Amino acid sequence: MQAIAIRRGADAPAVVELPRPEPRAGEALVRTLRVGVDGTDHEVIEGGHGGFPEGEDLLVLGHEAVGVVEDPNGTGLERGDVVVPTVRRPPDGDPNGWFARDQADMAPPEATLERGIAGAHGFMSEYFTSEAEYLVRVPESLAPLGFLVEPVSIAEKAIEHANASRSAFDWRPESAMVIGNGSLGLLTLAVLGGYDRRYCVGRRDRPDPTIDIIEGLGATYVDSRRTPVDRVCDVHEPIDFAFEATGFARHPFEAIRSLAPAGVLALLGVPEPWTFEVDGGTIHKDVVMNNKAVVGSVNSAKRHFRSATDRIESFPDWFVDAFVTGVHPLSEFDRAFVDDETSIKRAVQFGTL
Amino acid sequence: MQAIAIRRGADAPAVVELPRPEPRAGEALVRTLRVGVDGTDHEVIEGGHGGFPEGEDLLVLGHEAVGVVEDPNGTGLERGDVVVPTVRRPPDGDPNGWFARDQADMAPPEATLERGIAGAHGFMSEYFTSEAEYLVRVPESLAPLGFLVEPVSIAEKAIEHANASRSAFDWRPESAMVIGNGSLGLLTLAVLGGYDRRYCVGRRDRPDPTIDIIEGLGATYVDSRRTPVDRVCDVHEPIDFAFEATGFARHPFEAIRSLAPAGVLALLGVPEPWTFEVDGGTIHKDVVMNNKAVVGSVNSAKRHFRSATDRIESFPDWFVDAFVTGVHPLSEFDRAFVDDETSIKRAVQFGTL
Numbered sequence: 001m002q003a004i005a006i007r008r009g010a011d012a013p014a015v016v017e018l019p020r021p022e023p024r025a026g027e028a029l030v031r032t033l034r035v036g037v038d039g040t041d042h043e044v045i046e047g048g049h050g051g052f053p054e055g056e057d058l059l060v061l062g063h064e065a066v067g068v069v070e071d072p073n074g075t076g077l078e079r080g081d082v083v084v085p086t087v088r089r090p091p092d093g094d095p096n097g098w099f100a101r102d103q104a105d106m107a108p109p110e111a112t113l114e115r116g117i118a119g120a121h122g123f124m125s126e127y128f129t130s131e132a133e134y135l136v137r138v139p140e141s142l143a144p145l146g147f148l149v150e151p152v153s154i155a156e157k158a159i160e161h162a163n164a165s166r167s168a169f170d171w172r173p174e175s176a177m178v179i180g181n182g183s184l185g186l187l188t189l190a191v192l193g194g195y196d197r198r199y200c201v202g203r204r205d206r207p208d209p210t211i212d213i214i215e216g217l218g219a220t221y222v223d224s225r226r227t228p229v230d231r232v233c234d235v236h237e238p239i240d241f242a243f244e245a246t247g248f249a250r251h252p253f254e255a256i257r258s259l260a261p262a263g264v265l266a267l268l269g270v271p272e273p274w275t276f277e278v279d280g281g282t283i284h285k286d287v288v289m290n291n292k293a294v295v296g297s298v299n300s301a302k303r304h305f306r307s308a309t310d311r312i313e314s315f316p317d318w319f320v321d322a323f324v325t326g327v328h329p330l331s332e333f334d335r336a337f338v339d340d341e342t343s344i345k346r347a348v349q350f351g352t353l
Numbered sequence: 354m355q356a357i358a359i360r361r362g363a364d365a366p367a368v369v370e371l372p373r374p375e376p377r378a379g380e381a382l383v384r385t386l387r388v389g390v391d392g393t394d395h396e397v398i399e400g401g402h403g404g405f406p407e408g409e410d411l412l413v414l415g416h417e418a419v420g421v422v423e424d425p426n427g428t429g430l431e432r433g434d435v436v437v438p439t440v441r442r443p444p445d446g447d448p449n450g451w452f453a454r455d456q457a458d459m460a461p462p463e464a465t466l467e468r469g470i471a472g473a474h475g476f477m478s479e480y481f482t483s484e485a486e487y488l489v490r491v492p493e494s495l496a497p498l499g500f501l502v503e504p505v506s507i508a509e510k511a512i513e514h515a516n517a518s519r520s521a522f523d524w525r526p527e528s529a530m531v532i533g534n535g536s537l538g539l540l541t542l543a544v545l546g547g548y549d550r551r552y553c554v555g556r557r558d559r560p561d562p563t564i565d566i567i568e569g570l571g572a573t574y575v576d577s578r579r580t581p582v583d584r585v586c587d588v589h590e591p592i593d594f595a596f597e598a599t600g601f602a603r604h605p606f607e608a609i610r611s612l613a614p615a616g617v618l619a620l621l622g623v624p625e626p627w628t629f630e631v632d633g634g635t636i637h638k639d640v641v642m643n644n645k646a647v648v649g650s651v652n653s654a655k656r657h658f659r660s661a662t663d664r665i666e667s668f669p670d671w672f673v674d675a676f677v678t679g680v681h682p683l684s685e686f687d688r689a690f691v692d693d694e695t696s697i698k699r700a701v702q703f704g705t706l
Contacts (some may be wrong), residue, residue: 013507039694103522105644106614108614109642109643111614148440159520160521161518162523163649164429164520167520172456199591202490249633250631250638261460261464268641270641272634272638273632274633275630275632275633277628277629279627280602281602284600284604285623285625286649287605287620288621288623289461289623289651289653290651291459291650293514293649294647295518296639296644296645298644312565349495
């Protein structure tokens with residue numbers, strides 16, 4: 001079968017020929033439909049994130065997949081079930097406590113493998129196998145958009161944890177700010193539709209398709225070149241819920257100032273080491289005196305995949321049409337990895353239902 | 354009646370003669386039993402925190418009080434009820450939404466007055482009045498220790514919010530670290546008795562009464578001159594729950610590293626502005642990749658006063674005896690404000706039941 005992989009030392013993915021995998025006990029064989037591409041894939045390709053499976057010089061890419069069960073192999077699944085795989089897997093022979101307690105998403109990186117990212121092959125192949133417990137059934141109608149379930153689940157988890165952090169009192173947030181107008185930022189902005197007022201921070205000039213989506217969603221575009229993140233509270237309003245989705249290391253330190261009293265900041269971006277000056281005293285005091293919270297979030301659990309499934313079904317058609325900027329056949333897979341200002345979310349199509 | 358107050362321009366509190374207050378509608382008159390002193394009082398005296406009531410040049414001190422109802426004045430209270438007052442009050446004529454929703458503890462500083470701290474007289478007087486809704490009844494047996502209810506409630510609130518922030522998954526914390534061996538730190542260490550392993554960070558040499566208490570509670574004393582806060586994870590173990598109670602501005606940035614995966618840091622200290630270098634990229638990445646949380650907490654609500662009441666009744670006698678280093682009559686009130694290494698928690702005695 002054909003797969004899209006990155007080889008050790010290469011700077012771009014390539015199509016490779018691999019044997020079709022055989023499901024082991026407890027695993028199902030899945031025929032791949034579509035697999036999305038995101039910033040993590042680009043980081044994996046650039047070598048800044050993740051790693052090859054042990055003893056191998058090639059990593060099959062892709063962690064945002066939807067497929068159809070080809071061979072249930074005695075698991076509870078049925079042939080024809082449309083499924084989305086979760087990403088984390090226990091390191092071989094070590095089903096550690098995080099997995100045993102069904103909270104692999106809360107594990108430290110060293111306690112997990114991540115399919116398509118770190119130490120385990122991804123889903124960009126015509127077929128893949130997975131333990132049935134890591135396959136989430138989705139409605140057949142969601143087959144075309146099932147590759148959005150994983151990225152939406154990332155937003156669902158962060159929002160769940162942020163809400164939990166404010167659950168000891170009667171929190172009534174009204175304003176939300178998403179920092180970043182990449183694919184995760186825009187999905188999150190759509191997920192946060194219940195907020196009265198939403199802001200999305202970017203660094204783009206008009207005309208721009210992401211700004212069109214932001215405004216189409218009824219949110220306000222904030223150009224951080226004019227209004228830095230720490231000034232949003234002055235220029236617009238204090239923010240009850242802020243969501244950082246760029247990985248720019250200074251953002252958390254700036255965003256805290258723009259939080260409203262009792263507000264929360266969710267962090268999802270992954271920066272590199274960078275030492276800089278902050279007024280740590282003022283930040284520390286602000287967090288205390290205004291009861292602010294900061295919650296880091298990575299990966300997601302099956303419950304987040306399930307809420308993501310419901311969420312995607314509620315997205316308006318225009319949003320999905322504008323958001324998915326390309327679904328490319330395997331023969332043109334490199335177009336799915338284009339990362340320019342016309343690209344929001346692209347995917348590779350491996351098959352159809 | 355006599356009261357202990359700080360005058361504008363003075364650098365030490367003094368006993369002043371004030372008229373005994375008359376309760377207004379909805380208020381009860383309380384005869385004061387004991388009032389504790391803490392770091393906030395010292396900050397108020399030094400002028401670094403809080404402020405005088407509008408139009409006045411004198412602030413009656415004290416926010417950690419216990420008293421007995423002298424005149425219920427038609428409120429639901431009864432004469433003889435032992436009560437502890439909460440600290441925050443709505444600014445005159447502005448019962449804003451925070452108070453209306455019974456979450457004054459989550460309000461920003463500018464939306465509240467704080468009795469004995471900011472804009473409203475405290476409880477260090479032979480009598481005080483308070484709206485009955487801000488008086489929490491405690492058992493008569495707690496009259497001698499009722500002045501500990503407010504400081505314990507501060508720990509209870511921070512722990513409640515920290516636990517809430519970890520409530521979206523099955524969190525099973527085992528290790529706790531309290532940064533600071535002042536009175537709040539030691540109370541918190543006692544409150545966290547359910548943790549398997551506890552550490553308390555200070556900067557004192559043995560012999561020291563706070564180290565004796567730390568070890569008496571079964572916790573490990575960590576001298577931060579030898580083991581900085583960011584090395585506790587290496588020298589001892591990663592920390593599930595960390596509690597910052599010093600207000601040293603660098604601590605949060607250091608403590609995040611020592612958190613275990615999915616751990617939480619509660620911040621309670623209040624530093625001054627201070628700009629310094631941090632590796633913001635590494636901190637940001639660590640918070641994300643390890644699902645860490647940071648929760649600021651100030652003040653407390655009536656439910657925290659109630660849980661504090663139960664908590665204090667569970668404290669062993671030896672702890673209370675070692676912790677309360679002095680209860681001084683009004684004639685020797687200045688001894689309650691001694692702030693040396695032999696002082697842990699001191700109080701002024703105004704009366705007895």
